[in-house]
Amino acid sequence: MKSTLFLLLFLFSAQLVAIGQELNPAQREKLDSLFGLIESNRKGMGGISIFKNGQEIYSHYYGFRSLKDSLRPNSETKYRIGSMTKMFTGVIILNQVAENRVSLDTKLGKYFPNVANADQITVEQLLAHRSGIPNFTDLPDYGAWKNNAQTRAEMLERIQALPSNFAPDERFEYSNTNFLLLSYIAEEVSGMDYSTLLQKYVLQPADMRNTYIGEKIDPNKNEAFSYVKLLGWELDQETHSSVTLGAGAISSTSQDINLFFKALFGGQLVDAAYLPLISTFRDGHSLGFQEFVFEGHKGIGHGGRVDGFQAYGTYFPEEATSLAFTGNAVLYPMFDIVTGALRILFDLDYTLPLFPRLEEKDLKKFTGSYANENFPFQFNINVQNGELVAEGGGHMFALEYVEGHTFKFDLIGLVLDFVPDEGKMIFKQSGGEFVFERKKE
Incomplete structure (x- = not known):
């Protein structure tokens, strides 16, 4: 009897180990190489975690x-995840619906009647954008007060002053304002602040110990x-914050984000009746979630950006696999990081x-002062620390080399094409194109 019990325990343990080792050595090596290249070429900083069948199979x-302070990150390093917060807000709202505090058909006007079209906008429409x-983050003066x-x-007061962009449910348009208002509605109907709601409905049941509302x-x-x-x-x-x-204030880890997916699709965060609503998309969005179709998977x-942070997390139900990326410096595009990791x-x-x-000798042929009579300033191009500046x-700012004679600066969407033999620099930004002439020495 004891030997049989021991054998069963051994087989069960072996199965768990096998689940956690589904990443083969070649995949692991290639993933390590990807992030090693990003780091060694100074293209970004961050972390990634991949889960399979509820167990972490890879992290970096x-x-x-x-x-x-030369402090390196680890599995418990918290990154701000921006709009990924919306998934958690969606779960909080669905729990308020399940507890009959609000319904998906409840009108915004019940709580905030002074918002344009509030008497027509439903909670479901807020969840689905x-x-x-x-979007309040598009306000011209947003940068003046967002850090306070x-x-x-x-x-x-700011939201109520905004005219509506279209009639409710006429179309999809992403807006952070929707989820800020949902945060306030959840607080109104529950009598709890957002942080308490987050703990009760998301963090505690999912055992997410490194996630919270970000402060200083x-x-x-x-x-x-x-x-x-x-x-x-x-x-x-x-x-x-x-x-x-609830539109984007959470700090978390890539590992915790995967724990969220594990708990959500394991039936621990919302009533099973709501999972089909989360998984049914219209214009690529559902109730706080985004659809991601990749090579048939x-x-x-959801993705997220705030300040210099970028994050992305997705769960593939058929493969019982989730991936979460958190970055605090992203020069190599996040989409390329995520899709590269998924291809592997x-x-x-x-x-x-x-x-x-x-090489520095090759960069020097682009240096000089460039001017265009329609621009109020000239560009001075030189070489510093092995980079074109x-x-x-x-x-x-330092320019990133693309290929040939092309350089870019992604922060402002700038592309510069040099024509050294003609002493020209072609300035490209937001669909506009201007030719700058290099001044003669």
């Missing part, structure tokens, strides 16, 4: 959570600063990225 953390309410604490009254970033608490690339990696701003709340998740994971053809560089309009 690279770069620094604080450059100034079909309300017509403009804002009261609900202050945020509502502290690297000594294993939190990551975010960075943008100028001449080098420069510390970015910190949007205050009261500004975005159908995923459910799903055994699809994948070639590791090349990050070509030019542009200075103009009171700003200086």
